[in-house]
Amino acid sequence: MVLTLPIDITTVKGFMDPQEGAALLQAALDISHLGPVMEIGSYCGKSTVYLGAACKARGALLFALDHHRGSEENQPGWEHHDPDTWDTRAGAMDTMPFFRDTLRRAQLEDTVVAIVTKSRLAARHWNMPLSMLFIDGGHALDMALADYRGFSPHVMQGGILAIHDIFPDPEDGGQAPYEIYKLALASGMFEELAMVKSLGLLRRILV
Numbered sequence: 321m322v323l324t325l326p327i328d329i330t331t332v333k334g335f336m337d338p339q340e341g342a343a344l345l346q347a348a349l350d351i352s353h354l355g356p357v358m359e360i361g362s363y364c365g366k367s368t369v370y371l372g373a374a375c376k377a378r379g380a381l382l383f384a385l386d387h388h389r390g391s392e393e394n395q396p397g398w399e400h401h402d403p404d405t406w407d408t409r410a411g412a413m414d415t416m417p418f419f420r421d422t423l424r425r426a427q428l429e430d431t432v433v434a435i436v437t438k439s440r441l442a443a444r445h446w447n448m449p450l451s452m453l454f455i456d457g458g459h460a461l462d463m464a465l466a467d468y469r470g471f472s473p474h475v476m477q478g479g480i481l482a483i484h485d486i487f488p489d490p491e492d493g494g495q496a497p498y499e500i501y502k503l504a505l506a507s508g509m510f511e512e513l514a515m516v517k518s519l520g521l522l523r524r525i526l527v
Contacts, residue, residue, distance in 0.1 A: 335400065
């Protein structure tokens with residue numbers, strides 16, 4: 321199936337490389353007929369458009385989990401801070417208005433279920449099998465570990481685990497995503513499918 325994105329992706333704030341986005345879209349197209357998809361870390365919805373478009377085509381749901389207060393690198397004084405996302409009343413970032421606008425423009429409001437909280441809280445009572453899990457949340461090690469440990473066990477057999485911003489060389493980027501990628505491979509639960517730039521795709525092993 322050849323799928324065209326529902327909006328001009330360059331109009332959505334975010335950091336998802338087009339090749340990585342295309343790989344996400346294809347993976348979700350391939351697997352989401354088996355069950356819902358979850359992304360951890362939505363920001364303003366760029367990855368959500370890729371995953372959501374695939375889920376919509378398959379009649380599946382995408383759960384988009386993000387507290388919408390920004391990751392460490394998005395905060396004031398850091399390289400990836402966008403002043404437009406700063407909420408002066410809250411004294412904090414708030415990407416939720418941008419995210420909602422993205423869903424509206426992409427006609428994904430009936431496909432994407434937003435979960436606005438920290439992944440640790442959501443994981444406490446999560447018990448739904450996932451056909452695909454995309455981890456792109458906070459890049460501090462404790463946060464990445466919480467995302468991985470809280471939700472990777474819910475990836476169904478044959479399902480896909482995708483991890484963004486994997487940089488084996490510390491000179492290229494933070495190491496937390498690479499560490500959870502190595503954990504997934506060492507767990508015996510996942511096997512490597514592909515690496516598209518910094519996006520790692522793994523499959524839950526059938527037993």
